[in-house]
Amino acid sequence: MDTSNSQETLVSLRSVTRSVTLPDEKQLHILRGIDLEVLSGDHIAIVGRSGCGKSTLLNLLGLLDVPTSGELEFMGQPAQRLSSNARARLRGSTVGFVFQQFNLLPGRSALDNVITPLFYAKGKDFWRRRELAMDMLDRVGLSARANTMPNMLSGGEQQRVAIARALVRRPRLILADEPTGALDVETGQAVMALLDTVATETAAALVTITHDTNVAALARACYRLDSGVLSPLARAEAGAHS
Amino acid sequence: MTSIISTLVEAWQELRINKVRILLALLGVALSVAALTSVVGLGSLVREGIKAQSERDGGRVATLTLSVNGPSTPDAEKLEKAYEGIQQRYGITTSTHVGRTQAGFQFPRGVTAVNMTIVDIGYGIIHRVPLTQGTWFAADDEQRLAPAVVVSEAFYNQAGRPNLATNPRVSIPGDQPATALIIGVVPDTYPDTPPAAFILTKAAAMTGMKPDMTEFKLWVGEEQANALTAAITADLQSQFPGYYAQAQRVDFAAWGDPLGPAQWIVGGVAGLVLLLGAVGMLNISMVTVRYRVREIGIRRSFGATAGRIFVGVMMESVVATAVAGLAGVMLAVAVVKNPWIESKVAPGLTEFPAFPIEAALLGFGAAVLVGALAGAIPALVAVRVKVIDAIRF
16 A cells, blocks of 8 residues: 555554354454554455455444454554444544445435434534535435435435445545445446545545455455455456455 | 434434334323323312312311310300400410301292301301302401391302392391391302301391300411310310310311322322333333344444433433323323313312322323333343444344
8 A cells, every 4th residue: 555645544453353252162263463554545445255254354444343452543543442432433423334235224214314423423513414414415416315215215326325324424434345235236336436436535545345356446455355364465366356 | 412412303303203103102101191190180189179178067277176065054154255265375366156057038939947057257267168259257247237148059049149249138037037138159068958058146146046056166277286275175174174175176187188098099000000101111112122223233333322322212212201291291181170070070169279280290200200211221222232233133
């Protein structure tokens, strides 16, 4: 990664491991010795097979989880020393999640879904929540469907609503977990193009976890996660990787 | 400040979205609150009715009756002086003689026997006599040549319901015929009671009415009632040696609050109803939280803290039960203040008291408490949800 042009380090992982204790008391090592730096404006793709620890790594990057060992710094703050509430606040103000299954809240319109993260914002962002959410829906081309319920939207539209929801608080880091996994190829490409454009416009870092080599090829840096070990992948290799 | 408002707004939005489910859950709470508030409100009304009736019969708190009994009837003049002396010595300002007899009155349909109560002015205060028309006796009524009477509705009806402003009179035939002036009307104690009237002691003597037996009543402060009872008994006994003298409390509260146990039982039943409503609410809240695990996980990923999730889930419950409580209280007020119900529950009252504010506050407070209790357990479950597992749930 090029760090020469005054990019700020958002997340830094050094020798990070994550393991869990199984019911038979054995340790399952999900991540081993991960070293990774995510800078502002980065677009990183992480590829790997199912069960290799991709989602666990994403949870660590998004402060949903903490490492078993190693150092994880989030905007210069050691994550392990932050309380659960402090991590939640930091996550709310700086991280936006896009999930594979969209995870839109049922029974709420597209607009209400986009508004939801703003309930946890303070000051102007809370009071202007409707206006901000409409702006963001407009940005993803869905302002005309603001009052539509998720079950009345197509898969692509639902993911666009999810993207609008992830970006409405203008996060510094966007974490996308298989964002095209539930979409057809064409719609997936359109969604990724939108995600990439919006991330670039807002100077946010985008970390995408994917199986899709085409999606991985869009990233400026690509990594492979295999059996919990993260290694850089050349762009040509990324295109060939499946 | 923003976080408090945003929590409330979020809770309200959740209620709006899940209105059908919440409405069903809250129906039980609203009905329970209505039952609780109605029971307390009706209990208060019944209490006021019984209290008014008891005050009309026995006198208000604390009323003492003086009596002197013995081998022969005590000298009436000496007895009167003893009563006067007691009032002066103990600084008692409100008293009355109470005697009963019958007298014939000339009505348009003929002479009818009327139950007469021979009293002093103080009777109106001691028995808190309600009036539907006119006034109770005043000091100058004792000076009237035509004796003043305060009559019952049954008497007033038999007299043809004359306008009191025209100073209506009614004849008392007999050995000492007289013409009485109707100055006030009191409600009948029960439906179809025979005609009755009050007359002042001096006026009764003028018309030749002699009571079968006369009581003497004093109105004293509740705090001094016990001490005065003992002191007056001893005082009276010393003046009538060889007789059995006694001062005795005769008001309804003389042996403690007669309505207390009944109110506790009714309140207990109402509390049980509310508890059942709360259990139903808790049950639905628990099921709902399990159904909302993924949603809670998603909210956590947006930056909702554990405290915010706890308060949010609890506030949903509290805001909902507060609304249900308000509806329940309004329903209870509509029931209790219904004129037909009021007249059936407290037939002895001419003026019904306002809906007791303590019943409304109790109902509303109970609803909020139920909401907090029924919300706290699901809120604890919600906080314990692991974010990562919840998102994948």
